[in-house]
Amino acid sequence: MSANDRAELEEFQRGFGRWLDEHREDLEPLRSLPPELDAQFAVQRRLQRQLYDAGWLRRGWPEQIGGLGGSVVVRGALAEGLTRHGYTFPFALGMIEVLAPSVTRFAAPELAAEMFPRFLSGDELWCQGFSEPEAGSDLGSLRTRAVDEGEHWRVNGQKIWTSWAQFAQRCVLLVRTGEQAEGFRGVTALFVDMDSPGITVRPLRAMSGDEEFSELFFDDVLVPKSRTVGAVGAGVAVTMAVLENERGVLAWQRQTWLHQRLRALVAEHRLEQSSAGRIGEVYASLYALKLRSRDTFRAVVAGQVIGPRSSVDKILLSTGEKAVFDAVFDLLPDHTLFDDEPGARQWRHEHAYSRASSIYGGTAEVQRNILAERILSLPRER
Numbered sequence: 001m002s003a004n005d006r007a008e009l010e011e012f013q014r015g016f017g018r019w020l021d022e023h024r025e026d027l028e029p030l031r032s033l034p035p036e037l038d039a040q041f042a043v044q045r046r047l048q049r050q051l052y053d054a055g056w057l058r059r060g061w062p063e064q065i066g067g068l069g070g071s072v073v074v075r076g077a078l079a080e081g082l083t084r085h086g087y088t089f090p091f092a093l094g095m096i097e098v099l100a101p102s103v104t105r106f107a108a109p110e111l112a113a114e115m116f117p118r119f120l121s122g123d124e125l126w127c128q129g130f131s132e133p134e135a136g137s138d139l140g141s142l143r144t145r146a147v148d149e150g151e152h153w154r155v156n157g158q159k160i161w162t163s164w165a166q167f168a169q170r171c172v173l174l175v176r177t178g179e180q181a182e183g184f185r186g187v188t189a190l191f192v193d194m195d196s197p198g199i200t201v202r203p204l205r206a207m208s209g210d211e212e213f214s215e216l217f218f219d220d221v222l223v224p225k226s227r228t229v230g231a232v233g234a235g236v237a238v239t240m241a242v243l244e245n246e247r248g249v250l251a252w253q254r255q256t257w258l259h260q261r262l263r264a265l266v267a268e269h270r271l272e273q274s275s276a277g278r279i280g281e282v283y284a285s286l287y288a289l290k291l292r293s294r295d296t297f298r299a300v301v302a303g304q305v306i307g308p309r310s311s312v313d314k315i316l317l318s319t320g321e322k323a324v325f326d327a328v329f330d331l332l333p334d335h336t337l338f339d340d341e342p343g344a345r346q347w348r349h350e351h352a353y354s355r356a357s358s359i360y361g362g363t364a365e366v367q368r369n370i371l372a373e374r375i376l377s378l379p380r381e382r
């Protein structure tokens with residue numbers, strides 16, 4: 001990390017920590033989340049708005065799109081400051097890290113400048129419409145089709161597992177604009193208004209109990225050509241950028257949160273001495289994740305391409321997440337299985353959600369293939 005980045009990071013950490021302390025009382029109602037998803041979004045949106053209005057959330061984003069400029073490094077420090085002060089990290093901030101850098105990089109500059117401030121301030125949420133019933137790991141086989149109609153694309157098809165789509169105003173959507181046989185070369189990214197006529201959103205209940213994702217149906221949906229993100233047929237570049245973003249700032253934010261949950265397990269429960277070995281094991285797993293994630297995050301801060309090695313980050317992230325919540329279940333079985341108070345419900349919910357960590361953003365099996373083929377040069381699967 002450059003000396004400038006380090007100085008900016010330290011200044012941000014001090015200032016943000018002071019601000020959180022000074023606003024402790026007004027922010028107190030935003031510290032814990034209600035059980036219902038709608039109410040959780042409402043609380044998190046209020047926290048996001050306060051962070052935006054105070055300028056903390058705008059730091060580290062380019063001025064051309066409504067940010068305050070400065071180094072990306074402060075975006076990681078924002079998550080650390082929040083979790084250290086006991087706030088949950090708003091879901092929307094993760095989504096911003098995944099989608100906004102790619103839209104900013106590939107969409108028309110006026111579109112990014114118009115839309116990004118709405119996303120960052122919490123006035124809007126965006127969702128990621130990539131996966132389909134027959135195309136998840138292999139996005140090159142997707143079938144949602146966009147037909148060229150001059151000024152517009154006409155979109156027909158179905159998406160699935162689209163997180164928080166029922167709350168979203170926009171969708172970064174992958175569609176087929178070329179032939180099926182072209183695979184990923186025939187895929188294009190579009191930026192779609194979720195209130196466009198012809199879109200139906202059908203929420204799906206995950207095992208955590210939340211309607212975490214949805215099916216999306218597109219029935220003759222007209223999308224202006226000006227909403228094409230990147231070149232026609234260049235959807236693979238947008239997709240790769242989105243996946244890289246997940247491994248960069250977002251992974252750093254998530255490991256911060258996992259460390260906080262491990263600290264909570266130790267601080268809030270009287271664990272037996274015999275638990276020490278298990279806790280040590282989980283700590284080592286999170287520590288490895290933190291070191292790996294720090295390297296990747298620093299590469300992102302320096303503007304470098306992070307490449308296939310980031311599959312290691314994804315594997316460590318899912319292994320670490322499962323390790324934390326498996327340990328909670330094994331060490332506190334009565335509490336996690338039978339108690340009906342908010343703390344126990346939160347552990348149960350997080351345990352259920354952690355099962356998904358080796359699926360979303362590229363499954364663990366696919367990450368291992370990438371390492372074998374692209375780092376270790378094993379023959380590619382055909």
Ligand SMILES: Cc1cc2nc3c(=O)[nH]c(=O)nc-3n(C[C@H](O)[C@H](O)[C@H](O)COP(=O)(O)OP(=O)(O)OC[C@H]3O[C@@H](n4cnc5c(N)ncnc54)[C@H](O)[C@@H]3O)c2cc1C
Pocket residue numbers: 127128129130131132133134135136137138160161162163164212213356359360361362363364365366369381
């Ligand atoms: C909580 C959650 C949130 C999600 N949010 C979104 C979202 O917002 N937007 C979105 O577009 N998608 C989202 N997804 C979908 C996610 O991206 C897909 O589930 C994932 O890419 C896997 O695709 P699939 O489910 O079709 O499984 P498949 O690709 O059908 O895989 C099934 C199994 O086969 C294995 N497999 C597949 N190919 C290979 C291979 N080549 N070698 C070895 N094993 C292989 C996989 O590892 C897996 O175990 C979300 C998923 C979850 C769980």
